[in-house]
Amino acid sequence: MFESLLIANRGEIARRIIRTTRRLGIRTIAVYSDADAGLPFVKEADEAIAIGPAPARESYLSAERILEAARQTRASAIHPGYGFLSENAAFAEAVQNAGIVWVGAPPASIRAMGLKDAAKELMQRAGVPVTPGYMGVDQSDERLFREAETVGYPVLIKAVAGGGGKGMRRVDTATEFIQSLASCRREASASFGDHHVLVERYIQNPRHIEVQVFGDIHGNYVHLFERDCSLQRRHQKVIEEAPAPGMNAQTREAICDAAVRAAKAVDYVGAGTIEFIADATEGLCPDRTWFMEMNTRLQVEHPVTEAITGEDLVEWQLLVAAGESLPKSQDELTINGWAVEARLYAENPDAGYLPSTGHLLHLRLPTDVRVDSGVEQGNEITPFYDPMIAKIIAHAPDRQAALAKLAKACGQIEIWPVKSNANLLARIAADDDFCVGAVDTGFLERHGPRLLGNDPQPALIDQAVASLVNAYGGDPWTALSGFRIAGEPDLRARVNVAGLTYWGKLTSGGSASVATFGDATILFDRGTAWPIGLPVADQVDLKKSTGDGAVFSPMPGLVTAVDVAVGAKVAMGDRLVTMEAMKMEHTLRAPFDGIISELRISPGSKVSENQLVATVVKETP
Incomplete structure (x- = not known):
């Protein structure tokens, strides 16, 4: 085994690798951008090297800067993690040419599977069914x-x-x-x-099934069974599990064998994932499952495979990179129980999953499940990288127990002021349809109306009343409830919850927790953060407000397209501006029928959060 390892990645990925290398006694070297200087992975590594400004292309995507850091620290090996340069064949070659061990797939394998069209042609020749x-x-x-x-x-x-x-x-x-x-x-x-x-x-009722494979330089290959990654939004995975619900022995054998054939076809070495798309109209079966692509790296969702097999896949990577044989043969690998992983994102599901940025003034994550997180309380979620806060992984003897454990864990999450999808994750994990395995990639699109739109329940409003009554003490002249000159005490009070005013009653008990940050009082309940306070006069119902036609940028980003001009007529919902932020495209649309009266941006413009980009006015008769 090598003595030192440079991790060419960041956040939870780097922390995950550090956990294994520390156990194995390998010295770890972190690289970090200016935006990440205060993150936990920088402190946890044995050594850390700054490699450039916040934009990834000037830091984590700069092969030259990473290689220079490796030379400075005399790193024996480089682990690319997942994302960034992990599937960059040219970078892998540069690492090897520098005399440094590359903890990843061979460059030739990366090239063979790097382009989806060429990979599908190669798989056809190897006898693997393709879409x-x-x-x-x-x-x-x-x-x-x-x-x-x-x-x-x-x-x-x-x-x-x-x-x-x-x-x-x-x-x-x-x-x-x-x-x-x-x-x-x-x-x-x-x-x-x-x-x-x-x-x-486009496959109707599609299921996303993937198989974890491993190969070594001695010609040994194994699979570590399948994962189901069908619960997605915008083609990005939200909840993954292993094994796949509804998987029968015949289909498992067929797709796992196909995955191993795919790995052998490119002389694969290291950790890889073969992704399949299945038409689940009549359940999972071998003749309606097709190869999609191969990811020539470790996957974000690898913890569920680790949970059901009891293996450390990062350790396997390091052993293979050091020239050793795979730790186990196929016959020695078995499935133990069920594991489910939820991706906790800094985003607002009720606003089209828009990413949320800012400082994590308050962060509480569950303690009775595995949590892989790249941030801690006090850190900042920036617009430069993927908005993942943590991965929550529950393992239990069966699927129902694992989902119940996950739902409870996600409901315990407390985050402020950054918005998150914690409540949505808790709801999904407890959802009747999801719990019986009725899931495909369109699940969230179909069931969004009942899983989103998180309104405060009566019990939560009562909890808000209790919290504010306690805050204002026993003075009868300022008390929110209870005091009456004659008659029974009035236990009702008006409170403001998340910008709206409600009547609630003073009760005891409740499961929510409360925290105060300056002038803000926040009630945490089932993964949601509720700002509470005294009623505001003439409170505006934000849900019924139509706005004045001003269109604002929801986050910092880069304008990539402008589809209208000043004076143009638009209909409600028409595309006005397209911007790129946090590695995704976001579309700003017309709030109602009207005319573009103002445009403050052009393609290539950089915009900040809440910056006015366009104004729509209603057409005068």
Whole structure:
């Protein structure tokens, strides 16, 4: 085993790797950008090197700066984590040419599987079933449009160099195709520096099933069973589990064998994931499951595989990179129980999953489950990187017990003032449909109306009354409730909860916790943070407010497209501006029918949070 390891990544990824290297006695070296100087992984590493400004292209995506840090610290090996340069063949070669051990897939394997179109052709030759579609070199709008017609709508446009849900668009009709193609190409270019796409059949009732594989330099290959990653939003995974619900022995054997064939076809070494798409209309079966892509790295969701197998996959990576054989053979690997992982994001699900940034003044994460987090209380969620706060992983003897454990854990999460999806995760884990395994990639789209829109319940309003009554003490002249000159005490009071005024009653008990930050009092309940306070006169019902036509940027970002001009007529919902933030495209739309009276941005403009970008006025008769 090597003596020192440089981790070419950040956040929870770096912390996860440090946990294993510390146990193995390997010296760890962290690299960090200016924005990450105060994060836990920097302190936990044995040594840390600053590598540049906050933008990833000037720090974590700079092969030169990372290699220079490795030379300065005399690192024996480099672990790329997942994301950033982990699937960059040129970087892998540069590491090896510098005489440093690369803890990742061979560069040739990365290249073979790095482009979705070439990978699918290779898999076809290896006898692995692939999704029908077009993967040709002719990338003209006309050719892609014709191929979409041939495949039949709905189709999926995918960046050939894509991953993580970036550069991917579902198209339901021919009239949407060209606009969706342009948007997909922009996002692909911004995320991967490659605008090439493929078109493939969109699978109805799709399940996303993936298989963890490992290979070593001695020609040994194993799979560590499957994971189900079907619970997604915007093609990004939200909840993953292992094993897959509804998986039968025949289908498991078929897809796991196909995954191993795929790894062998590219002489794979190290940790990799073979992703499949399954048409689950009639349940999982071998003849309706197709290869999608291979991720030539460790996956974000690897903890669920670790939980059911009892193996440390980072340790496996290090052993293989050091030239040793796989720690176990296929016959020695078994499934033990059920594991579920929820991705806790800094985002607002009720506002279209817009990312949320800011300082974590208050952060409480559950303690009775595995938590992989890159931040702690007092750290900042910045707009420069993925908005994940933590991964919450529950393991139990069966699926129902694991989901119950996850729901309880997510309900205990307390975050302020950054918004999060904790309440949504708790609701999903306890949802009847999800609990019986009725899940596919469209689950959140279908069930969003009942899983989102988190209004305060009567018990929570009563809890707010109790908290404020206690805060104002026993003075009868300022008390919010209780005091009456004659008659029984009035135990009702008006309180402000999340900007709206409610009547509640003074009761004892309640499960919510309360914290005060300056002038703000926050009540935490089931993963949601509720600002509470005294009623405000003439309170405006924000849910019924239509706005004055001002369109603001919801977060810091870069304007990539402007679809209107001053004087243009627009209808409610029309696309006005497209911006890129936190590695995703976001669309700003017209709040009502009207005319564009003002535009304050142009393509290439950088905008800050809550910056006015456009104004729509109603057309005068």
